[in-house]
Amino acid sequence: MSVFCQAIVYLLVASPSVAQSQAFATITIKPAHSADPRNARVQVLPNGDLIASAVPVITLLSYAYDVPVNPSPRLSPLPDWTVSERYDIEGKAPANPITPSLQDSEARSRIQQMIRGLLADRFRLVMWVENKTMSVYALTVASGGSKLQKSAITKKDCTFDTDPEGCHNFVASLGHPLNAKAIDMDDLAHHIGNWTDFPVVNRTALSGLFTVSTEGWAPCGCHLRHRTPPRPRTPSPASRQSSRSWANSVSN
Numbered sequence: 001m002s003v004f005c006q007a008i009v010y011l012l013v014a015s016p017s018v019a020q021s022q023a024f025a026t027i028t029i030k031p032a033h034s035a036d037p038r039n040a041r042v043q044v045l046p047n048g049d050l051i052a053s054a055v056p057v058i059t060l061l062s063y064a065y066d067v068p069v070n071p072s073p074r075l076s077p078l079p080d081w082t083v084s085e086r087y088d089i090e091g092k093a094p095a096n097p098i099t100p101s102l103q104d105s106e107a108r109s110r111i112q113q114m115i116r117g118l119l120a121d122r123f124r125l126v127m128w129v130e131n132k133t134m135s136v137y138a139l140t141v142a143s144g145g146s147k148l149q150k151s152a153i154t155k156k157d158c159t160f161d162t163d164p165e166g167c168h169n170f171v172a173s174l175g176h177p178l179n180a181k182a183i184d185m186d187d188l189a190h191h192i193g194n195w196t197d198f199p200v201v202n203r204t205a206l207s208g209l210f211t212v213s214t215e216g217w218a219p220c221g222c223h224l225r226h227r228t229p230p231r232p233r234t235p236s237p238a239s240r241q242s243s244r245s246w247a248n249s250v251s252n
Contacts, residue, residue, distance in 0.1 A: 023117040024050065024091035032086035040086070044111050044160040048093030050118075055089065057082040057123055063160065064115040065127055070194040082125075091118060104155065104184075111160075137196055138203040139189045151182040151209040158182050158209060167209070182209040 032054040040054040042063070052060070058078060062069045071077070091114065120126040151158075158167035167182040170191050180187070189202040 023094070023121075024114050025094045026092040027118055027122060028090045029122055030088045032088050035086055037086075040162065042160070042162045043166070046159055048111060048114065050089065050091035050093075050111075050115065052087065052089040054086045056084070056086050057119070057125070059162075060089075060115055060119060061125070064112045064119060066112075066190060068194045072194070072197070089118075091115075108160075135198050137192075137198050137200045139185065139192070139200055140203050141206065146204075146206060148206070148210040148212065151211040153182040153209060155209060170212075178212045178214045180210075180212045182211060184209055188212075 034054050036054065040056075040059070041052070042055050042059060043051045045051065058069055061067060061078075061082070093114065116127070153167060160166070160168045162169045164171045165181055168184070168187050169180065170183065170187075171179040178188075178191075183191075185202045185204045185206050189200040193200040
């Protein structure tokens with residue numbers, strides 16, 4: 001059984017000297033014009049600009065560090081204001097941070113770095129990362145094969161947007177149905193991780209964008225398999241597999 005090396009991320013108060021490899025050229029942050037959570041929306045435009053309305057900081061933390069939004073054993077309690085207070089945010093990207101030649105993962109990584117810089121510079125929040133071997137759930141294709149439908153939205157037209165018609169996002173609703181216009185398997189693993197006791201890692205090998213519409217946790221041709229590390233030993237470098245981040249928070 002494989003050993004999974006999981007990144008542990010601790011929330012700290014950032015010092016003013018924190019440096020970021022990617023940063024927004026200009027940032028405007030104001031108290032939200034509307035406190036209604038139904039008006040919350042986060043958009044990442046194709047050029048890397050960030051537009052957020054009525055958004056709590058936990059939403060930005062989740063996107064920037066791939067951690068759950070919901071309370072979980074992997075995310076210790078955050079300061080109340082990161083969940084309760086909402087902001088309108090506009091971040092203007094520097095010239096050409098996202099180019100057509102970039103792979104999706106690299107483009108997302110650059111946006112994540114810019115949002116991490118925003119969190120550190122304007123909210124004085126930064127993460128410290130270390131590695132830990134732990135159990136995970138592996139998202140795999142079931143024996144009957146994938147039943148997911150390809151999305152009509154193409155990758156070049158798809159950037160992160162929490163609007164119901166947006167990309168890389170699930171529409172929130174009661175009963176935990178899966179409803180999305182255009183998501184990939186990393187999006188699915190991250191979304192499911194909001195309700196699991198261990199991190200969820202994508203091991204489907206499925207590529208592309210899919211559309212999902214269910215009445216609950218309906219079959220999608222995918223399967224969650226609990227993966228537990230073996231008894232303590234020194235793992236070989238070849239046995240290590242990296243996965244998404246989880247977080248514990250600490251405050252001063």
